Amino acid sequence: xxxxxxxxxxxxxxxxxxxxxxxxxxxxxxxxxxxxxxxxxxxxxxxxxxxxxxxxxxxxxxxxxxxxxxxxxxxxxxxxxxxxxxxxxxxxxxxxxxxxxxxxxxxxxxxxxxxxxxxxxxxxxxxxxxxxxxxxxxxxxxxxxxxxxxxxxxxxxxxxxxxxxxxxxxxxxxxxxxxxxxxxxxxxxxxxxxxxxxxxxxxxxxxxxxxxxxxxxxxxxxxxxxxxxxxxxxxxxxxxxxxxxxxxxxxxxxxxxxxxxxxxxxxxxxxxxxxxxxxxxxxxxxxxxxxxxxxxxxxxxxxxxxxxxxx
Numbered sequence: 001x002x003x004x005x006x007x008x009x010x011x012x013x014x015x016x017x018x019x020x021x022x023x024x025x026x027x028x029x030x031x032x033x034x035x036x037x038x039x040x041x042x043x044x045x046x047x048x049x050x051x052x053x054x055x056x057x058x059x060x061x062x063x064x065x066x067x068x069x070x071x072x073x074x075x076x077x078x079x080x081x082x083x084x085x086x087x088x089x090x091x092x093x094x095x096x097x098x099x100x101x102x103x104x105x106x107x108x109x110x111x112x113x114x115x116x117x118x119x120x121x122x123x124x125x126x127x128x129x130x131x132x133x134x135x136x137x138x139x140x141x142x143x144x145x146x147x148x149x150x151x152x153x154x155x156x157x158x159x160x161x162x163x164x165x166x167x168x169x170x171x172x173x174x175x176x177x178x179x180x181x182x183x184x185x186x187x188x189x190x191x192x193x194x195x196x197x198x199x200x201x202x203x204x205x206x207x208x209x210x211x212x213x214x215x216x217x218x219x220x221x222x223x224x225x226x227x228x229x230x231x232x233x234x235x236x237x238x239x240x241x242x243x244x245x246x247x248x249x250x251x252x253x254x255x256x257x258x259x260x261x262x263x264x265x266x267x268x269x270x271x272x273x274x275x276x277x278x279x280x281x282x283x284x285x286x287x288x289x290x291x292x293x294x295x296x297x298x299x300x301x302x303x304x305x306x307x308x309x310x311x
Contacts (some may be wrong), residue, residue, distance in 0.1 A: 059112035097124035103138035109151025187258035
């Protein structure tokens with residue numbers, strides 16, 4: 001939880017602001033929080049510092065409290081709801097969105113979306129299925145992934161309907177994919193890890209991303225021991241280029257997927273360079289849907305797509 005050490009967070013933001021000004025560079029900040037430690041002081045700092053905030057919440061009380069519980073087993077919903085509403089009321093300088101982890105028993109896409117937008121007040125909601133570890137009870141199997149795609153499809157067509165009439169929809173999975181399609185994206189790598197993004201652990205280790213922090217896998221140097229290990233980084237980029245993911249060579253969706261998450265590949269297959277074959281059909285189904293929606297919007301209200309060029 002990022003707010004466990006709020007004094008350090010405040011110091012780090014102030015330090016980065018000062019150093020970026022000295023270097024004539026701009027630095028932006030964002031964090032993800034479970035909202036349990038939000039209060040007026042924290043929220044006002046986040047707003048004053050223009051920190052983008054993503055709140056981890058999995059829907060209404062029944063769904064959220066299946067997985068998001070305190071150490072003593074108490075559900076967190078009743079604790080975080082007033083804090084989230086205070087955040088939405090006081091923080092207006094950067095984006096605030098909800099991030100939903102879909103897990104076993106928590107796959108009600110439309111119900112969750114309608115609750116978080118209509119009753120809690122979020123303008124943007126994104127979903128991420130838990131598929132990383134097949135041995136965990138919360139993991140979602142292939143059959144449930146199909147039903148989740150059906151829920152995504154409902155919201156995506158709703159997104160289409162609003163876009164055609166010039167209105168915005170808060171389903172960020174759709175807007176993110178449509179933005180990629182509009183920009184003509186052709187990925188050589190599945191994400192920014194090792195490119196524009198690295199993770200730093202509390203002991204100073206530099207890793208591929210936050211998921212690899214404190215792991216010997218994906219180590220990229222140390223803050224106090226020469227900084228970034230550029231040789232290790234270059235080796236990683238050479239061995240993880242899309243061209244080296246041979247399972248992807250015949251897939252039409254490879255320019256928008258590029259093989260999937262390195263950490264998930266490591267958990268599933270013991271190899272960060274492996275393609276995430278366990279959800280290929282889902283990725284193809286989702287991108288096929290978004291291509292059809294993009295085509296309809298481009299014909300019926302092409303001006304709507306201009307917003308993807310502006311951001």
